[in-house]
Amino acid sequence: MCWILLLLSIWAFVSFGCGILLAPWLNNFTLPGTMYPLGFWFAQQGSIYIFVILIFVYVLLMNRLDRKYGVKEA
Amino acid sequence: MDVQAWTFLLVGLSFALYIGVAILSRASSTGEFYVAGKGVSPIANGLATAADWMSAASFIGMAGLIAFDGMDGSVYLMGWTGGYVLLALLLAPYLRKFGKFTVPDFIGDRYGSQAARLVAIICAIFVSFTYIAGQMKGVGVVFSRFLEVEIHWGVIIGMVLVFFYAVLGGMKGITYTQVAQYCVLIFAYTIPAVFLAFMVTGNPVPQLALGSTDEGGIGLLQKLDGMLTDLGFKNYTEYHKNTLDIVCITAALMLGTAGLPHVIIRFFTVKRVRDARSSAGWALLFIAVLYTTAPAIAVFARTNLLATVPGTAHVDQPGWFKTWEDVGLIKWNDLDGDGIVTHVGKSHPTMANELVIDKDIMVLANPEIAGLPDWVIALVAAGGLAAALSTAAGLLMVISSAVSHDLVKRTFRPNISERGELLAARIAASVAVICAGLLGIWPPGFVTQVVAFAFGLAASSFFPAILLGIFWKRFNVAGAVSGMLCGIIFTAAYIIWFKYFDPNRSIEGPNPNWWFGISPEGIGTLGMLLNFVVAIPVALLTPPPSREIQDLVEHIRTPA
Numbered sequence: 001m002c003w004i005l006l007l008l009s010i011w012a013f014v015s016f017g018c019g020i021l022l023a024p025w026l027n028n029f030t031l032p033g034t035m036y037p038l039g040f041w042f043a044q045q046g047s048i049y050i051f052v053i054l055i056f057v058y059v060l061l062m063n064r065l066d067r068k069y070g071v072k073e074a
Numbered sequence: 075m076d077v078q079a080w081t082f083l084l085v086g087l088s089f090a091l092y093i094g095v096a097i098l099s100r101a102s103s104t105g106e107f108y109v110a111g112k113g114v115s116p117i118a119n120g121l122a123t124a125a126d127w128m129s130a131a132s133f134i135g136m137a138g139l140i141a142f143d144g145m146d147g148s149v150y151l152m153g154w155t156g157g158y159v160l161l162a163l164l165l166a167p168y169l170r171k172f173g174k175f176t177v178p179d180f181i182g183d184r185y186g187s188q189a190a191r192l193v194a195i196i197c198a199i200f201v202s203f204t205y206i207a208g209q210m211k212g213v214g215v216v217f218s219r220f221l222e223v224e225i226h227w228g229v230i231i232g233m234v235l236v237f238f239y240a241v242l243g244g245m246k247g248i249t250y251t252q253v254a255q256y257c258v259l260i261f262a263y264t265i266p267a268v269f270l271a272f273m274v275t276g277n278p279v280p281q282l283a284l285g286s287t288d289e290g291g292i293g294l295l296q297k298l299d300g301m302l303t304d305l306g307f308k309n310y311t312e313y314h315k316n317t318l319d320i321v322c323i324t325a326a327l328m329l330g331t332a333g334l335p336h337v338i339i340r341f342f343t344v345k346r347v348r349d350a351r352s353s354a355g356w357a358l359l360f361i362a363v364l365y366t367t368a369p370a371i372a373v374f375a376r377t378n379l380l381a382t383v384p385g386t387a388h389v390d391q392p393g394w395f396k397t398w399e400d401v402g403l404i405k406w407n408d409l410d411g412d413g414i415v416t417h418v419g420k421s422h423p424t425m426a427n428e429l430v431i432d433k434d435i436m437v438l439a440n441p442e443i444a445g446l447p448d449w450v451i452a453l454v455a456a457g458g459l460a461a462a463l464s465t466a467a468g469l470l471m472v473i474s475s476a477v478s479h480d481l482v483k484r485t486f487r488p489n490i491s492e493r494g495e496l497l498a499a500r501i502a503a504s505v506a507v508i509c510a511g512l513l514g515i516w517p518p519g520f521v522t523q524v525v526a527f528a529f530g531l532a533a534s535s536f537f538p539a540i541l542l543g544i545f546w547k548r549f550n551v552a553g554a555v556s557g558m559l560c561g562i563i564f565t566a567a568y569i570i571w572f573k574y575f576d577p578n579r580s581i582e583g584p585n586p587n588w589w590f591g592i593s594p595e596g597i598g599t600l601g602m603l604l605n606f607v608v609a610i611p612v613a614l615l616t617p618p619p620s621r622e623i624q625d626l627v628e629h630i631r632t633p634a
Binding site: 011019024027049 | 140145164282285287295312313351352359365
């Protein structure tokens with residue numbers, strides 16, 4: 001449950017945080033190695049990549065928990 | 075071969091592929107018809123979910139919206155992907171564990187109430203029909219523009235095809251045709267973007283090209299910002315809408331995504347709970363391929379448009395300009411009578427804008443604007459059809475199962491035989507196809523507005539009812555029904571008032587009467603909060619649900 005809350009806070013931070021509320025400030029910087037203004041990158045690219053990673057991290061965590069508690073599905 | 079011949083060839087081949095797949099995967103039981111026998115592998119389900127989710131709006135409309143809205147268009151990118159995180163972490167595995175066929179099934183059984191089931195059935199059918207009308211219209215537009223077939227014939231061809239695989243194959247047929255449709259649509263979407271990215275920057279990956287420089291060494295985004303501000307438009311990389319509205323729209327789209335029945339239903343088709351988790355990940359990965367390419371297409375399209383159209387005489391405009399002008403999606407009004415197309419923003423000091431471009435044409439026109447080969451243009455048409463048809467089929471499934479399973483089997487005729495229910499499902503699907511086609515041929519004027527309604531409704535009704543139903547054992551039918559009703563009535567009233575009755579409804583841009591500056595698109599977020607605020611105290615003040623229901627919740631929450 002803690003893990004889920006942590007993953008959800010990252011979810012909210014990258015989208016509502018970096019992608020919206022902090023975006024005007026982050027736009028003063030560019031993503032290193034590219035010409036992307038950082039706030040723009042979070043809003044239109046980065047948040048989506050991070051969403052995908054979050055789900056796969058969740059999948060790995062849950063599969064590990066299943067193994068730890070010996071849960072087997074048919 | 076010209077564009078039209080290529081289009082006939084590619085669209086014909088893709089249709090033959092879908093029909094072939096459909097024949098190989100016919101459904102023979104209700105389990106196969108509703109949930110593909112719960113035997114779909116996570117990757118196949120991810121592919122099917124992605125095709126199911128990405129509609130005509132995502133394929134045809136989204137990049138155009140972003141091209142014109144710039145940073146403000148980010149709400150669609152984050153909103154329509156972020157919901158999958160909620161779905162994967164909070165809903166999908168638990169609903170799969172519950173192990174039934176439909177969303178109204180969950181609502182009805184979890185709250186032990188036929189009334190709650192009925193509300194859920196009505197919401198599911200309403201949301202799905204709203205959506206389907208848009209898909210069928212998309213099919214018609216692609217046919218009429220690329221194959222010069224009348225719109226209604228385009229819709230009828232689409233209907234026959236969907237009828238064939240949805241009615242015969244049910245969820246099983248739909249799933250495997252959606253896998254094929256994903257491949258067609260993603261190929262069609264990315265190929266033009268790869269061409270353009272390579273032409274402009276020398277880097278074929280659109281996501282990387284967007285953040286790099288052109289041959290002159292200027293960043294693409296910086297260049298577009300410069301072009302826009304020179305012409306008096308708002309710059310591209312900053313928000314111009316009210317921040318609270320941006321937050322609310324993004325949240326409403328995310329929560330709506332997580333509550334839409336045609337998305338949720340896909341997670342009932344996998345074998346195990348762990349497969350439900352991983353297929354959400356695969357689905358978002360496959361969706362992300364298109365959603366991260368869209369911003370690149372948007373920038374290429376807007377830059378190309380600004381580089382070729384403004385300041386050129388109307389007689390010298392390229393062929394695509396005239397084709398789209400003929401169908402009325404580009405409008406030019408020579409205000410100063412100089413024969414030159416002036417395209418400038420509101421804040422341009424001297425000139426007035428003479429050009430209105432329908433945002434929806436950007437993706438379809440983009441390959442032509444950039445002068446890409448004919449077969450690429452044809453491929454985009456086939457991709458648009460794949461996107462529209464795959465989504466329409468998924469929605470038909472929701473409607474048919476809501477009628478045959480929830481209404482006939484679970485409400486009116488519990489003793490109906492397996493064969494009888496399967497027949498009912500097929501009849502319901504057939505009727506739904508015909509209604510969808512009619513809605514596509516004669517779309518009610520409010521179609522585009524009701525999409526906001528569909529998301530608002532899903533966010534303010536299904537999402538809280540499902541979430542609290544899973545995570546709070548003590549939550550009961552009184553709380554669920556009062557919360558859903560308050561959420562829906564509030565959201566619907568706000569949308570209807572500001573779309574049809576408010577004295578300022580016709581002004582462009584933000585309406586000063588909106589509460590806290592929140593547009594109707596974002597009001598679902600407030601509706602959802604209201605739902606929670608009403609549902610929780612009501613549940614605490616009324617008796618807890620029965621022992622059996624509490625055990626059911628316990629069961630859903632325990633792994634395996």
